[in-house]
Every structure is written in C-alpha cells, then in structure tokens.
Amino acid sequence: MVQSTTPTLTLKDYKSEVKPTWCPGCGDFGVLNATLRSMAALKLPVDQTVVVSGIGCSSRFPHFIRTFGFHSVHGRALPVAQGLKMARPDLTVIAVGGDGDFFSIGVGHLVHAALRNIDITAIVMDNETYGLTKGQTSPTSPHGHKTKSSPYGLLASQFNPVATALSLNVSFVARGYSARPKELAALIEQATLHRGFSFVHVLSPCPTFYNTFDAWDAAVAPLPEEHDPSNRLKALGYALDSEKQYIGLFYREERPTMESVAREVVAPREFRIEEYIQRYA
C-alpha cells in the first residue's frame, strides 16, 4: 500500500458526488461512514484503491466513494477482487456486499478466498434479509422467520458467518455493528492493514424490511478484553454464542499471501516468441 504524504484527509475527501440510494435509517450509511473514515485514517490513495461489489442494496457502495470502483454482478465481488489483486498486487482492494452476495449466490467463493489468502478485505453488510428485492429470506435469516418467500416460517437453519469464516481459517475475522461506526472504522482499518484475506462481518439492519436495530442493540457486546485473537478455538466459541452478538477482532494470523508467493516462484524475464517457439522445432 502506498502511504500518502498529504497531511490530513477527512471522510469528505473520499465521498463521491453520488448520493446514496439507501432508505432513511439504513445500516449501510453507518458502514459507508466507517469505511470512509478508515480510508481517511489510512490516507489510502484514491487512484490506487479499488472498491469491488456485487449486487444488492449494499453493493451500490462503490458509487458513493471517490476511489476506483467496480460494481460487478451478483455474488462475484470476491473473484473480481482476487483477480484484480493477483494481477495488480500494488493496489488496495476492498470487496463489499451483502449477505445474499457473500453467503448465498457467491458463498462458494468465500471458501476459496480463505484457502488462497489473497490480500483483499471483504466487508459484508448483513441485514438478514433481501432488501433490494423487498424482504425475502436470506441465508442469515433466523429459522422460522416469516416473509413473503417463507409464508409458513423459514424452514432452513440460520447461517453463521463468523463461525464459517473461522472454520475456513480466514486469516483475519472481525465483526462490527453499523450503529457503532467508530469501532467499525477501527476494525476496517485493521482489516485493510492486514496482509491476507480479511473478513469483516457487519451487522447492518434494514429498517424497511427487517428491522433488527433493537434486537442487535440488546445482543451486541464487545469481545472480552482478554480474548486472544490468535486463539481460533476460543474465537469459535464466541462466534457460536446463541445469545450475544460479539463484536471486535475474533481472529488474526499472518500467513503468506498467494499473490506474493506466486511472484516469487520463478524470476521473470522478458518474453521472446523466437525463443519460445524453439521448443516446437
């Protein structure tokens, strides 16, 4: 990451002229705020930072930020971001999206992002519902949840994002809450600085289709201060807690990243077709 020499940057330096399309009170405002704040704190160069997203309310994100952006198709933010980072390791790459993107249509990509440990940051805005399509169930909706697509109550179990990320051995796992933007900004900042695949699960309520503000206000609790983020088993215990929604840094481990290892396997040289074709002579 290229650090700026510019003295102070604020949130406004990263905000684009496009007004967010979200409903009033949407949790994603808090996440956007926290993200902009973390960018300013890190003095991320807008010309060398790319925010990649999929489809959904939260995936409009790149349009509201002054860095480069890539608003792709549903579920594919992670592979777009990984391809970009593999090809351009010099850039800061952040993938954003919602629970539909990351835990339903694109959940397969999460597994492989974890295995590769390419240095990108994923920020997942989880509202436990499909907001853009008006309130159907999502993988993180609770069992029994009644919606237009689950008129008799949701028959499936609830997906646990943090526990899944920990079980996949993602090298940086954190959770934040959109209503606590300061703490969230700090987590996103750490996640961006982490070398490897970092996963920030954000509780980001949808006041229009599934208002979980009160429930989460009551359930959210900071991880105990004594929690050691190198202890994955303990972290899993907190992630599996059925009462509390712990926020903070669950787990962190420094591991080699695929894009850097891939560039160390051989010493590159200039390609010359005359030389290359000789093998077929």
Next chain:
Amino acid sequence: MENEVTIRIGGESGEGTISGGDILALASARWGYHVFTFRTFPAEILGGPCLFQVRISDRPVKSMGDYADVLICLNKEAYDRNIGDLRRGGVLVYDPGDFTPESDDFITYAVPFNELARKEVQLFQTKNMVMLGAIAGLFGPPLEALLQVVESRLSKSRKANPILMEKNRLALDVAYRYVREKIEKRDPYQLGPVEKADRVVLNGNQAVVAGALAAGCGFFAGYPITPASDIMEALAKELPQVGGAFLQAEDEMAALAAVLGASFGGVRAMTATSGPGFSLMTELIGLASMAELPAVIVDAQRAGPSTGMPTKMEQADLSFALYGGHGDTPRLIVAPANVADCYTLMGLAFNMADRYQMPVIFLTDQSLTARVESVDRSVFQPFTIEGRLEYGKAASNGANGANGASSNGKHEAAAALAASFARYAYTASGISPMTVPGPGAIPYSATGLEHDEHGHPDYEPEDHTAMMQKRFRKLETAAQELPQPEPYGDSNAEIGLIGWGSTEGAIQEAVDRARAKGYKVASLHLRILSPLPDRALRNFISSVKTVIVPECNYSGQLANLLGARYGLQPIRVNKFGGIPFTAGEILRAIEEVC
C-alpha cells in the same frame, strides 16, 4: 512411389496409440514433411477405443484426408471400427495373434505386435514402439528420425531411465528388422528423403498459448475442462516466468470474474473454457460488454448440448457466442481456421479487446485444439501490441490524483482534467477514453447497471438509448477497421462456399479438387464473425449463383446468420457426428449442385 501417405492407428486408450502417433507425426515433420493430424479418444483416461490419423506429405496439407491409405490395427475392435475408412486398395497392418482379416479389398501385412513386444523385447508396454518400428520399415520415416524423437521425449519424462530407453530402442529395431525380413512390400507408399524446411510442429492449443504470451497476456484464470485444459496448464507454467499471474478458479463464473478484475487493473487477461463452462460465463460476458472491459475468452467448442461429447468436435457454439446472454450485448468473435491462426489471431484478439473495450470470444474447437500441424516458423512473429485509449493521466500528487495537495497550478490542471473525465463519454467511434488504477489516474466506477457518461447509475430513457447506441457503435467502427477475408479459388466462380473455423482446409481442398474436375468454384472463410465482414460477404454472395455453407453443427448456425443478415438461402451442408469434414464430403456437396 508416393511421397504422401495417410496413416491411421486404431487402438485402445492407454496403450500408447496416441503418443505413438504423436511421435510418428513429429518425426516425419522434423524429417522435412508437412503433417496434419486428427485424433479421437474417449473421455476416460484408460480404456476405450481411440484413433490417431496423420497425413504426411511433401506438399502442404490442408485436411486430414478422406480415407486412410494405411490402417494399423492394434486390436480386433480397431479393425471393426476403422476398416470402413481404409481406402480400397490401401494397406491393412494387423496382428495375426488378434485376428485374420477376411477381405481381399486391401493389401494386408501381418505383424505380430504383441508377440514381438512380449517375447523379443520382453516389455509389453513397448507395443507402440514395435508399431512405430514396423511403420518405419514399411513406409518411413527412417528409424533414426523416430529414435531421435523418442529419446528427446523420454529424456524429459519422469519415467526416464536407461533401461526403458534401451527397451524402446530394441522395440523399434526388432519390428523394423521383422518387417524388412518377413514382409514383401506390395504397396506404393514410401516416404523418400525431402528437403528440410524451417517449420515448427505444434497443436492448436499450444499455438493459442504462444499467441497469448506474445500478445502480452499477463493474467489467466480458468477452470479445468476438456478440451481447453492444456491452455490453462501451459499458462500456469509460463505466466509466472514472464511476470504474469495465474489463478485456477473455483468455477467458470469466478474465472471470468477474476479476468475482468485483472482487466480493470489494466492487465491483458484471458480465460479458456469449453461449452459447459462457457455457458456459466454468460452473465459475466454481459458485464464485460456493459462495463466496457477488454477480455479474451477462448471457447474450445466440443459436441453439445449439455455435457455432450467432451472429446469430440462440433461448431455449435456460434449462435450462443453471438447472442448468448440477456439484453442486447455487443461482443467480438474471432474463429481460427488452423494452427497458424491460433497464434496470429490471438494477437489480433487481444488488440481488438483493448481497442474496442469489449469481450472477444475466440471460437476454436476440439479438433483444432489437438490438431498437430507443421507450420512455417516465420508465422511466429512478435505482435504489435496496441494499448487502450487511456484518458490523459493527471499529474500525480502522491495520494490523490486531484485532491489533497497544495493549490498550485499543477493541482488545478489535474483537478480540471479530473472534472472533465467522462469514462463512458459519447464519441463518434463509440470508444471512450478510460483510466487504469495507478498513481495519477482519475478514478471511476465500472458498473453493470446502465449508467451515464460518468459511470453513475442512470435509468433515463434518453441515457439508455444513447448508451446502447454508443456501445453498438463500437461494432460498426470495428467492422470498418478489421481485415476483410479474400475469396479462394475461381475468380469467376458460379458456386461459392462460405465457412468458418477449423473447416477451412477441407473446404479449400474440396475447391481445388472441384476445380481440377472443371467446376467453377470458390470459397470465402470467415475468421471474424462479429462484426461480420460485410463488404467481403456482400461481394462474394452477389458474385456467385449458388452458395453452400458447410458447418459442423445440426442447425446451420452460420447459414442462419447469413439468412438473417443478407436474406440468403444457402444450401446447407451439416455434419454433426463429432468428427470434422473430409474434403471428399464437401466435394460431393459441390458435385450435387452442379
């Protein structure tokens, strides 16, 4: 004696039929001959019938040949399956331990392959070497030419050891001496010495890889699929050596998504797949077209639909390549006709992708992926690499291209430049200047949503109308700029054949043979299918009385396209069994019209 022979080897997959054929082709080519191979094999690694055919000639070879002149049967099943394709009066080489042929239509030579391998060499795995030794003794190339190839192959193999090499040498020698001593030659096929030429010998997939590397491809992502996997495997090895990056994706959607990510980063990027994977990529092809990102997508067509026949050829993805996806989606389509094209057109494809900021679909097919041809070395020239139309880079101010630095003149100029940047600006050509992340670049957001000139989401009717027109205008620009094909054959032709893809050689050979019989025939072969080479097509269609469109698919996909575009009702010649056309089949179609 004839300095041309088509040899077919029929055997069981896993007993060295294909590798033996490869050695025969390579040795003949290195000895100075032109070669052209065709092979089929089951999708399974071991077991199942497979065949290898090589046409060896002192003149350039365009197709695999109508019939085999020589059929080598490594078992009885190979005889049953292939005897129908042996020329009347051709040579049948068989193992008398397996069966005794009953027909008098052929010259027959009995060579006990199994017994020689078991008893004389005492290593049954050398059966294919025994076969090669017999071929050398009966028809050529010389034993030394084969031995050279075997030695160089084995030295690169993990199985390399002096004992195995010695056994191979013995096998070649034993069989060579056997046929020389025991068989009285009664056929006309004998490959004599020819002048050496500066050629290289490779297959379509290998040429695609060479083309990608020469075109400056810096990123590949893909998912294993027959018959495109060798492209992935080769680039996995080669890309790191030229400073590029490789990613084996978890599926084809991820593969093309990663390619688009890399392309957004300004790196030339590609994927390679076949039918089922190509289907999965459809949504992302639409994204590439909408976000105006360059990408090269190789589709090594195989027989469909669904899983179809993974190891058989078909030209049945043209309609899908042209129209696949929701919405009106401009895309470019390139189709190589031979191994040389697989190289040169990859260079063109990458330039087209960058120039028109569009996905380019590169339609090869199973027969071409595995077809080995001897190609003049001079074909493999470096490419002129065109860049993208990039918006003038603002003076870099460290962190923010247009923000955060002191208010000097440089900064104001940069700010003005940034303010006037419209990533998707309406232009006469349809091509808008873009930026690539990096110091000083002006940021924008690419999106699959309809957007205004600045890339901001916009659903206004006027905007969508103008943007659709702008995106499609790039195809019109491309149609003006891209090369037009030249007709082949009689300039006063009455019958015209129009083809595309790997069938060119068979079509041109049929044209040659028809003209030799006195027919007025010409052909036009399309290498770019989107946009269509309008001028050349209109001229050609209007210059002939009858148009024949031979293609290896059921529905006549090119014929349909020409019908829709030019109101043309051509005579359709369709073959869709999984095997390419022979020149003879196309010649018969011409003769039926005359």
